[in-house]
Amino acid sequence: MVEENHVETFEILGKKTIRVGYRIRSYICEEIIKNYASSTYVIITDSNIVAAGHLDAYKRTFTETLERLRPDARLLTYVVSPGESNKNRATKAAIEDFLLSNGCTRDTFIIAMGGGVIGDMIGYVAATFMRGVRVVQIPTTLLAMVDSSIGGKTAIDTPLGKNFIGAFWQPEYVMVDVAFLETLPVRQFINGMGEVIKTAAIWDAAEFDRLERHTKQFLKVINDRRADGTVDLTPILDHLFRLVTGSIRVKVDVVSRDEREGGLRNLLNFGHSIGHAYEAILTPQALHGECVSVGAIKEAELARYLGILSPVAVSRLASCFSAYGLPISVYDKIMVDRVNGKVCPIDTLLEKMAIDKKNVGSRKRCVILKRIGECYEPHATYVSDDDLRVMLASDVSVYPFKKEYKEFTVVPPGSKSISNRALILAALGEGRCKLKNLLHSDDTKFMLSAVTALKGAELDWEDDGETVVITGHGGKLEATSQELYLGNAGTASRFLTSLSCLVKASEGANSVVLTGNQRMQERPNGPLIEALRANGCDIKCLNREGSLPVRVLCEGGLKGGRIELAATVSSQYVSSVLMAAPYAQEPVTLALVGGKPVSQTYILMTIQMMEAFGVKVTMSTEEPYTYHIPKGRYKNPEEYIIESDASSATYPLGFAALTGTKCTVPNIGSTSLQGDSRFAVEVLRPMGCSVIQTATSTTVQGPPVGNLKPFAHIDMEPMTDAFLTASVVAAIAPGTSIITGIANQRVKECNRIAAMRVELAKFGVKATELEDGIEIHGIDYTKLRVPEGDGVYTYDDHRVAMSLSLLAGMCSGPVVVQGRRCTSKTWPGWWDTLHTTLGVHLVGHEAQQSDRSIVPAKNGNRSIILIGMRAAGKSTMAEVVSQQLGLKLVDLDAYFEEQVGESIKQFVQEKGWSEFRKKEATFAEKALNDFPEGYVISTGGGIVESEQSRTVLKRYAEQGGIVLHLHRDVAQMVQFLTEKDAVRPAYEESIQSVWERREPWYRECSNYLFYSPHSTTDAELRQLKQAMGTFVTRISGSTVPLPKGRTYFVCLTCPDLLEGGALEQLDDITAGCAAVELRVDLLKSQDPQFVENQIGLLRLNTDLPIIFTLRTVGQGGKFPSSDFRRIVELVELAFKLGVEYVDLELSLPEGMLDTLASKRRFTKIIGSHHDVSGQYKWDSPEWESKYQLAVNCGVDVVKFVGTATSMQDNVALENFRSQHTFRPLVAINMGRVGQLSRAINSLLTPVTHPLLPNSAAPGQLSVKQINETLTMIGESKPLKFFIVGKPITHSRSPALHTAGYKALGLPHTFNRFETSDAAEVRDQVLKNADFGGCAITIPLKIEMLKYATELSDSAKAIGAINTLWPVGDGKLAGTNTDWIGIKNSFVRNNVPSTISGNGLVIGAGGTSRAAVYALHRMGCNKIYMINRSDSELKKVKAQFPVSFNIVTLSTVEEIGSIDPITLAVSTVPGNVELEESLKEKIHEVLGEANSEERFLIDAAYKPLETAVLKLAKQLGWTTIPGREMLVNQGVAQFEVFLGLRPPYQPVFDAVVNE
């Protein structure tokens, strides 16, 4: 037992500098001070270690020792923030500044006390400070003790990679005190074990063995914490001490042979090549040791794949890592939970691996294990990307099999049933027995440890664990006080129950307790227990009668004589009694009673194996199902080779059949009791294979490829599992093959019969399902189709996967087999065998759109479900969604009625509500199956009443579908429903109470929420529909891109948007802004309902992206900083409401931040941090680490707000900005002095507006103020804009643009340049040094085209430009904003931006083209055109693609047959009298266009009310006067020129008030 003050010394690089001990603080201090003179000792550590009390303790002891030995020297201490994110240049610099400012010189002695982060960073500080000072490492984490502190590698991280900057710097001492581990958090503890196990695996087989044997207590001890969080290590102290010294010994050994990165030292990187790649993606959520564990398993699998490492070694490694609490795959539940489903795309992993320091050039290397404790080469081995891809991928592409003759031998994994029996027999037997080809499973694992615990046998391993050597004690078993835990291992529980009855009392115990996990405790053992009790055994069921846990008393034991047992449920009861029976006091007669026993082959198998171990059972000649077992002892044979699993053997044999090669399975033959052993003879032989089966081996040689014959009919009842292999072989035997007797295959891992039918079809092979079989219509293999897209699906069923992999190789091109890992259930090494033994080319495949991706897939065409109370507007909104996204409508009620053939009312009257709900749920599910894509499904309000329907809805949402909850204020709904309600059966209870019950259900079942504020007028309803349109576009994945160039967002600080006129003035307030922020913390209530309402109102009144911000008190806001529950609730609500941005404070607990960020769906995250108190300067590590944190959490925008007290702070900020360009960054300083930074920041600068009650932060400016500042400081240059054309004297453009400049504080000017000569424009306008852009009007719109070096789509389609502006490098861009003027005029009048009706254009001049384009862009199906003359019409029509669907109307008759028209644009002059014939046509067409809602814009703006407008109004059209179009066109142009939207009202006023 290790004791206090115990110290061991290790030599590294020729010096005895490593000391490992327990509770050796005084020793450490004394050694340092005594042996190393210095004027200044500096302990550097992190704040967690301070919090754990270590720094204080060291300070005390160190000071005392100094006083004693070196009274003149001083001790300094420095504490840094913990965590990898602080292991950077900034922290290093801060430490150096500290040392310098404290006058530290060359003789400084540094003590680095902490984990690997401290050790690496402080080591590096020491390496470079004053060109290198002395350092001691005091590692405080397990990882640091066994790994990072040893070897002299030091480093820091940069944003581009970990440990990229560093040095080799050997410490004077590494002082390891295991006692530090008492305060180490559990996860860090486990993390360190990753390195420990890895180290043993490459170098020290004996230590690995030892680690394997000590798994039991480890997790229990380290998880058991005292109240202060510390742990009592006593029970595992020796083990810990040994594993620490064991690892150190290996590391020292390797490092001493190879100090700098050479070959040997790289071996320590086992697991790191792949592990690092995972870590690069999964950090900081996953820790280094966890990733190494995952990487080590992958690299070990690679070694197995290459045929170097044995499968047993891989499984030993995997069990060892997981026994110490480490994940062994990124799909392990602990890992998935921790990383929040972050994905690791293979290409990214390979990229990350490519920059590994071990590589030479771009070739990748991995450490390949040969066996546990030994590597394949004395350095890392080159590996190919193809092989790595197979390891990393969950899907695999199988390339065509080489069809050349070959012979091979395959030994599939051992049979499970035989392995289980052999173990029990050998353990009860006498003498040594080598068990070969044992299948390692839960059952065998638990049986082995139980047998050892009962001292029944000794275990040993040979051939690297390949062979289990059991030395049995001939049935002598001793009781133990320790409970025997069997997990969920069914066979073990049954076999061990009888075996327990043979146990003798020992000194410490007189009973055996068998227990299992929860599921095990429910599995039946009753008949067995009954039979044993009847034979004198004292068995107590501790919980539930007939199940585990049981206590078996060690008295009396099995008496023997007649035992009666009911064996109609499980043959395992029988085998259990049979195997124990020879040890009863009297010979046993076992009679199976109660009917025909099940699975008699397994009983036979037991009897046969007992005979191999020397006990012969005889069958009664008098009674049926009765056996006589003599007294005796098993004699262990020297060697027992466990037969391979016969079902598994069908795959390599099938391979031979398909490819015309020869395959031998050397350990299954005609004497085998496994049913599937008949496969070769009964299935493959009739198909044309030559089969040689001896008593113990089977060889199959296939006919030349393409010559397989179908079998007419085989009853596969005795070998049901082999039917899948038979099916794929039959698939390329042209003709019909029928398999029956396999009904049980419908209820295996999947419905295998159906699965084969579906998957074979993908190869072009038709199969028909029979009730208990399948009929296969084989084709010539050359006609096999290569399954498309993501290949064949394997249903998470090992047998489906293995059999399909065979057919895949017979195709002419590579075939993807999905989910390859499922084969691990019975044959983890199947792909290795396929690749290495059978020589098949495999490549890892990754599905294009991984469903595990955190970037959610766009909704695409997937159907959307609407739920909500009646009167929430489902049908109206369903229509909007349908129009906006081009989906068809299904009403679930109508669907119901159609399906049942009567009305819902009738149905309910006849069958009652509950029957209705039941049916409704079924139909909901059915509807989702019938309409998975392309539909909006609206549901009845009561759908959430049934549990079953709720499950259907929730599942749909979980699978990424949109379940949209439409919500309206309840009071309004009640009113509405009371007023009109006839369609559906009336409620029997008050609407209020129905609402109260259902509301939580709607919320629970939906993943999106749309709140409809009350709308009374038509205009309001249109506005609502528009908002809905925007909303569904965004939530279905058409996100707004991050804005480019100089952009602003305004912060709404009102307590309630309905008060103080904020909404009315919103257009002004948001002028110049790219987004609008709602400061939720400043609202008068943060009640979710209220917040939802406010967001709803905001959506209704602006189409700008919304930023949802809940600023906490600590960050300068109003929301309680630690009310995390509500923060989470509100942020999740924001996601549900589909807002475009959510501001997440980086000061939230890291886990929460991460979890929230992962739920964002299409919302962008702004990771913000505010230093309200002005504590941190911009060069402080605080900002650096927050930046890293933001980057690691995957935020879309980083927003940092500091405080400026002097101009210098603004300079420092700019410095920071220029060095942090990895993610979009918003960085500003608060305070008056900080205003400059607000002007300089260019992306999404937060702004206020004079119309708002107050600004959101001290020093906040308006867009206008910022622009003025930019002009003043010379950042913004006054530009000259022009209108060109003739005549332009009356043009309103100058007034419009100038008004915009004024409102936004811009320094530009807008002038007239009258000419009809394009060349003149070129020479005098375009070449002007301050040219900012020009508006173009008649007659130059077409002629100016030639000066544009690039044209927008609209300009190309319309064939004319009205806007031209410089884009740098002497280039000019041209566009046409007339169409936007038209579109926005409609939209401002609350027409949705996409409609599904038809359009009309009157006139055929220049503007008509813009009108056609606008109507097309707004979704018009047909665009009708009328004009005075037909020839012009034809020209316009000919100019546009056919897809525009232009229909010209020449005669009144033609007009008589038009479809309803929703949108019309008149482009004929307004101030001249129209020709009579045209007038008539207009009259006709406007009168005929009887769509319910219709809107007409007149492009002519003089007079205000033109003749066309007047007429349209009379005919019931909503009319929009031309000046709106004029203004909207100008606004659009302004935005094109400057990237800023001017306020509407001021520019409108400027245009109209001449």
Ligand SMILES: NC(=O)c1ccc[n+]([C@@H]2O[C@H](COP(=O)([O-])OP(=O)(O)OC[C@H]3O[C@@H](n4cnc5c(N)ncnc54)[C@H](O)[C@@H]3O)[C@@H](O)[C@H]2O)c1
């Ligand atoms: N130089 C090398 O050869 C080498 C080898 C492996 C790893 N590393 C580096 O090591 C670093 C990881 O080291 P780590 O895992 O020790 O992480 P770490 O230093 O971040 O420590 C883990 C956590 O445990 C806390 N902690 C440390 N000791 C404690 C104690 N005794 N009681 C309570 N809390 C304690 C720390 O404050 C920290 O929060 C990485 O940066 C890695 O690159 C270096």
Ligand SMILES: [Zn+2]
């Ligand atoms: Zn490591």
